[in-house]
Amino acid sequence: MDPAPLEAKLQNLGLEESLSFLDGEYGSQAVFSTSFGLEDQAITHAILSQNLKIRIVTLDTGRLFRETYELHQITNDKYKTRIETYFPDAEKLEKFVNANGPDSFYASVENRKECCHIRKVVPLERALNGAKIWITGIRREQSGFRTEMSKFEIDSAKQIIKYHPILDWTWEDTKKYVKDKNIPYNPLHDKGYPSIGCAPCTRAIEPGEDFRAGRWWWENESAKECGLHWVDGKLTPKKG
Structure with a gap:
């Protein structure tokens, strides 16, 4: 599992070309x-x-914004597709909520991370079952943690x-691409939400605030991540 040959072949390709190449190599x-x-x-x-x-x-945590669900439907309709949706394990979620309450993620970082783990990390593991390569929309400027990432990583645990x-890509690059291609997007982006997660855990940001300041804003940790993009179970990026 060495990404170096892929990295060499994709280094001069744009978004569409790189994805088309990966489609030929890996398909589904x-x-x-x-x-x-x-x-x-x-x-x-x-x-x-x-x-x-x-x-x-996609992962339906059960706590998403109404606008996100609407965009899911709009995207399905526009492209005549059905994006695969994965849900949390009902028994595990019921046990967690009954023991801690519906909004216990506000009470402690530990509760919040456990909530993310049940609602996002575990369903993602099912979604990636049998996959050889996982493609994400991460951008380097989204957070200080992500500035150290490389385009290819190996997660040996998965x-x-x-x-x-x-x-x-910059935020402006992304907006331009979406505008030029007439791609539907979440209207919350126009209301100060550059990063959109679960509704109780996301707020709009003020001018000059960090891109991800609206995520888990009540926490004091410098690197606020849900665990989806940890490599080998660690917050520190591991370059491939």
Whole structure:
């Protein structure tokens, strides 16, 4: 599982070309996970407009914004597709909520991380079952943690290669691509929400605030992540 040959072949390719190449190499064993943010809509368009076999999956935590659900439907309708949706394990979620309460993530970082683990991390593991490469919409400027990432990573715990095709895009690059291609996007982006997760855990940001300041804003930790993009169970990025 060495990403170096892939990295060499894709280094001069644009978004559409790189995804088309991966489609030829992996087909449905390549998986793109979307949360319907602006970055993810750009990649979704690049996949579906080319009729690629790359699977597109999403995680329904049960606590998403109404606008996110609406965009999911709009995207399905526009591209005549059905994005695969994965849900949390009902028994595990019931046990957690009954023991801690519906909004216990506000009470402690530990509770919040456990909530993320049940609602997102475990369903993602099912979504990636059998996949050889996992494509994400991560951009380098989204947070300080992500500035150290490389486009290719190896997650040996999941036995998968991760690929971030728009890692070097800016927010303005992303907005321009979406506008130029007439891609549907979440209207919350126009209301000060650059990063959109679960509704109780996301707020709009003020001018000058960090891109991800609206995520888990009540926490004091400098690197606020849900665990989806930890490599080998660690917060520190592991370059491939």
